[in-house]
Amino acid sequence: MALELTIQKTQNPGHLPADESGLGFGHVFSDHMFTMDWSKDRGWHDARIIPFGNLQIHPASTVLHYGSEIFEGMKAYRNVKGEIVLFRPEENFKRMNRSAVRLGLPELPVDFVLDALKELVKLDADWVPHSEGSSLYVRPFTFGDDEHLGVHGVSHARFYIILSPSGNYYKEGINPVNIMIEDDDVRAVRGGTGEAKCGGNYGASIRAGNRAEEKGYTQVLWLDGVERKYVEEVGSMNIMFKINGKICTPALNGSILPGITRKSILEWLRSQGEEPEERRISVDELIEAAENGTLEEAWGCGTAAVVSPVGHLAYQGKVYEINKGQIGPTVHRLYDALTGIQWGKQEDKLGWIVKVL
Numbered sequence: 001m002a003l004e005l006t007i008q009k010t011q012n013p014g015h016l017p018a019d020e021s022g023l024g025f026g027h028v029f030s031d032h033m034f035t036m037d038w039s040k041d042r043g044w045h046d047a048r049i050i051p052f053g054n055l056q057i058h059p060a061s062t063v064l065h066y067g068s069e070i071f072e073g074m075k076a077y078r079n080v081k082g083e084i085v086l087f088r089p090e091e092n093f094k095r096m097n098r099s100a101v102r103l104g105l106p107e108l109p110v111d112f113v114l115d116a117l118k119e120l121v122k123l124d125a126d127w128v129p130h131s132e133g134s135s136l137y138v139r140p141f142t143f144g145d146d147e148h149l150g151v152h153g154v155s156h157a158r159f160y161i162i163l164s165p166s167g168n169y170y171k172e173g174i175n176p177v178n179i180m181i182e183d184d185d186v187r188a189v190r191g192g193t194g195e196a197k198c199g200g201n202y203g204a205s206i207r208a209g210n211r212a213e214e215k216g217y218t219q220v221l222w223l224d225g226v227e228r229k230y231v232e233e234v235g236s237m238n239i240m241f242k243i244n245g246k247i248c249t250p251a252l253n254g255s256i257l258p259g260i261t262r263k264s265i266l267e268w269l270r271s272q273g274e275e276p277e278e279r280r281i282s283v284d285e286l287i288e289a290a291e292n293g294t295l296e297e298a299w300g301c302g303t304a305a306v307v308s309p310v311g312h313l314a315y316q317g318k319v320y321e322i323n324k325g326q327i328g329p330t331v332h333r334l335y336d337a338l339t340g341i342q343w344g345k346q347e348d349k350l351g352w353i354v355k356v357l
Ligand SMILES: *Cc1c(COP(=O)(O)O)cnc(C)c1O
Pocket: 073, 197, 233, 234, 235, 236, 237, 238, 257, 258, 259, 260, 261, 262, 301, 302, 303, 304
């Protein structure tokens, strides 16, 4: 049976805070959310937009005990033309379906869900912030909710999309971050869930993140889970380097999250006639390049920050400064290129923008 979307509007509409400077990330939520249910017998059903609110959940629900959860993250932007747009949203839903397959959760009907997202953003359009660099963060998630404790394939699941107006990631300008290379804990191994965007990956990464924070570092740079020899990615971002004039990033190897920002940067560079490399990058190569001055720039890339320059890299008790701790020209150029497209300041030559309103 074809899915149909019903809309139940809130009786108590809220509003975006007048002062957008205190929004931060992920604290404020819009009036409505989208949800639909899935069961093995019926497939997806009861697709609806409803007032934002708490969930009722059975204490034995699968997600609470066995971590059957996947999520996505993207943004709706109010661009300089006054339109509200999404950046490559079908990429997020396609990735979510790959995550679903890995976790044994149901795949989404991508076209339907994309239409539902557009309806939701239209309904809550007043929640898209106006200040420069701000956006409406979109958080889709699916979880298993069988109401018993047996470990079996999921036969009931729910999907939600919630919206959170969020402030400029770079309120105080683009400042390079300090990152610690983690050589004890690992994030993922090939064959595990590293490629999937699932909550469990994050749960297991918190300890290393806390240790780095205690020492004054923003995030950790993960190494491969087997040899702890090859660079993989940063906490919630992929990583890129400019070594000896060449841009390179770790190749997707089965344990790295395939970021859409990563993919977009590579595609954009190639559209400019450049040849960024996707390859294995060992921590030894990186440290050597840092020591002999050929590590020109390093930056993380992800939806939240777009690009985030790395000013210092710590490894086994030593600290390496990159580009004098300053933001470099490549990071600048990539930031301007991607945000230029997202904010409608530059022509969308690669067809990445989906207009909502
Ligand atoms: C989401 C995520 C990224 C970045 O992906 P984008 O699609 O660019 O936002 C990188 N690494 C991890 C672990 C992530 O969860």
